[in-house]
Amino acid sequence: MRFVPTPEQDDFAGSLERLLGAAGTVGVARAWAADDTGPGLALWRRLAEQGVSALLVSEEAGGMGAGPVEMVLVLEALGRHAVPGPWVESVAFLPVLLGDGPVVEALAEGAVGSVALAPHVPHALDADVADHLYAVVDGGLVGASAGERHTSVDRTRRLFTLAPDGAPQAGAGDLGRAFDTAALATAAQLLGAGERLLADTVTYVKQRRQFGREIGSYQAVKHRLADVRIALDFARPLVHGAALADPATFCRDVSAAKLAAADAAYLASRVALQAHGAIGYTLELDLSLWITKVRALVAAWGTTAFHRDRVLAALVAERGAVS
Incomplete structure (x- = not known):
């Protein structure tokens, strides 16, 4: 298989690269690791304005209606620039699982989401700054609150134990x-x-x-x-x-x-x-x-x-x- 991005995908990736290249992401990551999340959340909002948060959200829910190809291009850029934050949870996991609804619309606009999914994701990333926090319990998504904090080898990955305490969330997607x-x-x-x-x-x-x-x-x-x-x-x-x-x-x-x-x-x-x-x-x-x-x-x-x-x-x- 020969993967060749379309001109539109190249343009989107290029604009994202220029934004991140000028954003001082090393300083943002170091601040995030020191619990100064202000610069990171400011960058989060700028990236949301570029459509990063809305990639896998349908157009009917206020998103871009893009697919996994665009997501891969974006997440590769975020990895290349060491951008901190629960991007995988907010951009990939929650929009696919929830499908549509007010939470997905909020995520598309730049809200921060995080999730714990034992055993593969036992702790939620950056739960203290998440607007929407969930745990997967018995195959279902439920609201949760942040508990004990844990240390990661990557200091920008601020991990938290979650305590399920909310109502089950109806999802249109497959876990x-x-x-x-x-x-x-x-x-x-x-x-x-x-x-x-x-x-x-x-x-x-x-x-x-x-x-x-x-x-x-x-x-x-x-x-x-x-x-x-x-x-x-x-x-x-x-x-x-x-x-x-x-x-x-x-x-x-x-x-x-x-x-x-x-x-x-x-x-x-x-x-x-x-x-x-x-x-x-x-x-x-x-x-x-x-x-x-x-x-x-x-x-x-x-x-x-x-x-x-x-x-x-x-x-x-x-x-x-x-x-």
């Missing part, structure tokens, strides 16, 4: 489809973060000199960076292909995309850390924002073991159906 859409959005974030790690590392090895030469001129360094480039290039068509997948294979294709994106981004983070040497371990280095984010997203919305089992089960089932 499985919503989960898979969120997993695909996470894969896109991983792809974007991996690309940023590679780009920043390539820039660094062209500047850092050792023994009278740029370290990027050594074959060992070149080969490691080439391995990352290949891994990301193999992951990209799986992520974009899952966005175009037939409903019958969406589950399998999303799991394959999440696996490939997680492996590629994690490799990018390891190589970036090694290439930067001792400074790579410091929180003061901006690179740490992407390294820790990748580590957290690898297990978000389904671990690698979970998604690997799903791919295997799907392939076994398909083979049995053919025979």
Whole structure:
């Protein structure tokens, strides 16, 4: 499958890239990690004005009526710029599960939503700033309130235990489809973060000199960076292909995309850390924002073991159906 964005998709992605490139997202992410959510929420509103929050919301509900392809392009950009906040929950999971109604209309306009979905999402992201907070209990969505706070390896991921305390929410969507859409959005974030790690590392090895030469001129360094480039290039068509997948294979294709994106981004983070040497371990280095984010997203919305089992089960089932 050859994925080629339409001119409209390219224009949308380009305008988003320009906005994020000028938004000082590193400072926003560092402030968010320090519980100063003001700059992050201001950026959230700007992105909502661009239509990011309304991507998967139908036009009848005040949204853009776009699809998974546009969502992947947007979430990849958010990952590339380390934009904090519960974007997967607000843009992907809740709109797909709820379908329509006042909550979805509010999300399309820029309201913040978050959710806990055990066992894959045991804690809600940024529950303290969410306008709409839910937990999935026995396959149904119920209102919830924030409880105990937990620490993530990614300091921009502020996690909370939820206590269900609201009425069940009627949803027009399928829980499985919503989960898979969120997993695909996470894969896109991983792809974007991996690309940023590679780009920043390539820039660094062209500047850092050792023994009278740029370290990027050594074959060992070149080969490691080439391995990352290949891994990301193999992951990209799986992520974009899952966005175009037939409903019958969406589950399998999303799991394959999440696996490939997680492996590629994690490799990018390891190589970036090694290439930067001792400074790579410091929180003061901006690179740490992407390294820790990748580590957290690898297990978000389904671990690698979970998604690997799903791919295997799907392939076994398909083979049995053919025979």
